[in-house]
Amino acid sequence: MIGVVNRVLIGLVGLVLLVVGGSVLAVGLGVRPPAWWIHGGRHDVLLSTAERTRWRETGWWWPTVIAALAVLVLLALWWLTAVLRRRRLAEVLVDTGDGEGALLRGRALEGVLAADAEAMEGVERAHVRLTGRRHAPATRVRLLLEPHVDPGTALYELTDGALARARDSAELASLPAEVRLLGVKHRAERVS
Structure with missing residues (x-):
């Protein structure tokens, strides 16, 4: 969505600059402008003395x-x-062995990593973001853990499981990860 808005804004700004710049160039080359145009002719200035001192x-x-x-x-x-x-890595270059390689969508890899991490026992929610460069990606992982889960065990399972499978499936030499572990806060029920 942001990419579409960005393209539309860049297109509109470019169109306005092209029209204004082209018309100023045309007037400078001797084309007679319409009566409503801001320049009266070739030797006209942008702001006259009267316009500058008016206010x-x-x-x-x-x-x-x-x-x-x-x-x-x-x-x-x-x-x-x-x-x-760039907030996230758009694509990852996968070595296919033929010298050209293939491109893997970054969002697809993020989604698979997040789903794999959420499938781990005791993980309530996982958020994954790819960073780095196409040929050397890195990940930022945020796991929301349930209260009974040992953080060390969850980190080991993530590193040895989901991240290792993602690294191997994309045939990457390494997949560095910055992992943030957060705990879910549950309110204790009052027993009367």
Whole structure:
């Protein structure tokens, strides 16, 4: 869903920039603009002296303009960091022995790992996220354990079971894991 929204926003911004930039270029090359256009001709400036000094007497105008531009810059920087930061690994490169390899969907591997971890005795819920690079993935696993489960045993079963099977099935040299174990809090029933 985020990828679709991101593509639509990038497409709209690109279209607006293309239309505005192309029209400014066309006016600069000598095309006569329509009467409603912001530039009157080739030698016109973006803001005339009268437009720049029009709101000088009102104390709220320029701080408002600067604040709005600052908000736009901050939103653009937030968007850029959201686009550049990958939250999870999209695919894992599996060595098939033919020199080319195959791609395994990251979400599929996460789902299998989570299901395998949840099948362990005493695990109420498991959350798995792949990180790292395509050829060297790593995992972040969060297990919600029931109160009677020994954390050391659960960690051993996860490492020796689910993570080992995932590593072997994807033919990875290693699959480092950061595991966080959380305990379920149950309220004791009052006996009268």
